[in-house]
Amino acid sequence: PQTLYFTRHGESEYNVLGRIGGDASLSPRGALYAQALANYINALGCRDHVTVWTSERRRTKQTATDIRAPKRVVRALNELDAGICEGLTYEEMQERFPQEFAWRDQDKLRYRYPWGESYIDIMTRLRPALSALEDDHNVVVVGHQAVLRCMLGYFLDTKLDELPYMTVPLHTIVKLTSYGYKYRVEMIKLPV
Numbered sequence: 001p002q003t004l005y006f007t008r009h010g011e012s013e014y015n016v017l018g019r020i021g022g023d024a025s026l027s028p029r030g031a032l033y034a035q036a037l038a039n040y041i042n043a044l045g046c047r048d049h050v051t052v053w054t055s056e057r058r059r060t061k062q063t064a065t066d067i068r069a070p071k072r073v074v075r076a077l078n079e080l081d082a083g084i085c086e087g088l089t090y091e092e093m094q095e096r097f098p099q100e101f102a103w104r105d106q107d108k109l110r111y112r113y114p115w116g117e118s119y120i121d122i123m124t125r126l127r128p129a130l131s132a133l134e135d136d137h138n139v140v141v142v143g144h145q146a147v148l149r150c151m152l153g154y155f156l157d158t159k160l161d162e163l164p165y166m167t168v169p170l171h172t173i174v175k176l177t178s179y180g181y182k183y184r185v186e187m188i189k190l191p192v
């Protein structure tokens with residue numbers, strides 16, 4: 001059966017500061033996760049050939065560096081574009097753009113950042129990547145919080161309105177194993 005591994009990038013310098021978006025590098029703790037992830041995937045052995053997909057962002061590529069497998073950079077995996085709010089903390093967003101902050105709170109699924117994207121926009125751009133993923137063999141997807149909510153929601157049939165609130169913690173592998181046309185889910189937290 002096909003196995004799909006989903007993980008967020010290791011903790012980034014922006015995660016530490018509570019800033020959204022951007023193209024920050026991994027924090028020291030994030031780098032430890034990259035190592036732990038590589039150890040886990042490399043130890044799966046040659047029976048479980050995998051391909052690694054990352055986004056175009058530094059933090060996902062750095063997280064995948066030490067995994068010994070072919071890698072693909074997939075633009076559709078880039079994180080939610082927060083437009084005018086890129087690089088802000090949520091507190092700064094609330095201060096500078098209170099109306100935007102309130103609108104997002106009222107309808108997080110459909111809310112589109114000015115000059116940026118909504119969760120619905122992500123789902124639209126992910127569609128071809130999701131089809132490719134279903135047709136592929138074993139894949140490790142190193143992605144971002146919002147994009148992974150959309151991908152996991154797709155495979156697990158999550159209700160659309162719950163999707164922007166799904167818990168996808170850092171430093172945890174979400175393993176999906178296909179059986180029939182459903183997927184079994186397992187959360188593997190790596191200690192770092």
Ligand code: F6P
Binds near residue numbers: 080164
């Ligand atoms: O904070 C990390 C992050 O990946 C941001 O880049 C992104 O805007 C955010 O999470 C998405 O989560 P939420 O939709 O809950 O704001």
